Amino acid sequence: MPDSEKVLICPACGEEMNKIYIEEIQCLIDICLDGCGGLFFDNREYKKVYGNESAIDQIKAALEGKNFKPVEPSKRTCPACGMKMITNKTSLDGSVIIDDCYGCGGKFLDYGELDKIKAEFKSENEHSEDVMKYLKNKMGEEYTEIQAYKLTSDKNKKPNLLNNIINKFL
Ligand SMILES: [Zn+2]
Numbered sequence: 759m760p761d762s763e764k765v766l767i768c769p770a771c772g773e774e775m776n777k778i779y780i781e782e783i784q785c786l787i788d789i790c791l792d793g794c795g796g797l798f799f800d801n802r803e804y805k806k807v808y809g810n811e812s813a814i815d816q817i818k819a820a821l822e823g824k825n826f827k828p829v830e831p832s833k834r835t836c837p838a839c840g841m842k843m844i845t846n847k848t849s850l851d852g853s854v855i856i857d858d859c860y861g862c863g864g865k866f867l868d869y870g871e872l873d874k875i876k877a878e879f880k881s882e883n884e885h886s887e888d889v890m891k892y893l894k895n896k897m898g899e900e901y902t903e904i905q906a907y908k909l910t911s912d913k914n915k916k917p918n919l920l921n922n923i924i925n926k927f928l
């Protein structure tokens with residue numbers, strides 16, 4: 759039986775996990791619907807889900823309106839391969855903590871952590887968009903400076919962007 763069809767035991771609360779199929783990324787995601795609301799992804803699934811807002815929304819929809827058992831953060835054992843999992847911070851500010859399995863690459867997310875991951879990649883995207891805008895503006899300005907200098911410079915002077923900038927302030 760392929761791993762994806764095997765019923766997994768939730769590493770946080772011990773209940774049998776359910777599976778939901780996410781069409782868009784063609785993955786069966788393990789989800790602890792009868793226990794704590796935790797999620798288990800294999801490495802391939804996690805990469806597909808991370809950054810895919812609609813896949814995340816589908817997983818969230820499956821979790822919606824349910825009361826889950828609260829669980830304490832604890833040392834967990836990978837439900838797929840049985841190795842001890844390692845607690846890792848995934849985000850730069852350390853707000854998202856997930857359990858990683860270095861044996862099979864699996865990841866376990868507690869209920870609510872998916873939201874944080876969604877927020878994280880959103881801000882990552884926005885951040886890189888900001889950087890691109892900044893660079894575009896900046897390069898646009900410098901390009902304009904060079905063009906302006908070319909138009910006004912006489913042939914005896916070597917084009918020099920710094921001179922041009924200094925001249926503007928004199
Ligand atoms: Zn659970």
Ligand SMILES: [Zn+2]
Pocket residue numbers: 836837838839840841859860861862863864
């Ligand atoms: Zn594992």
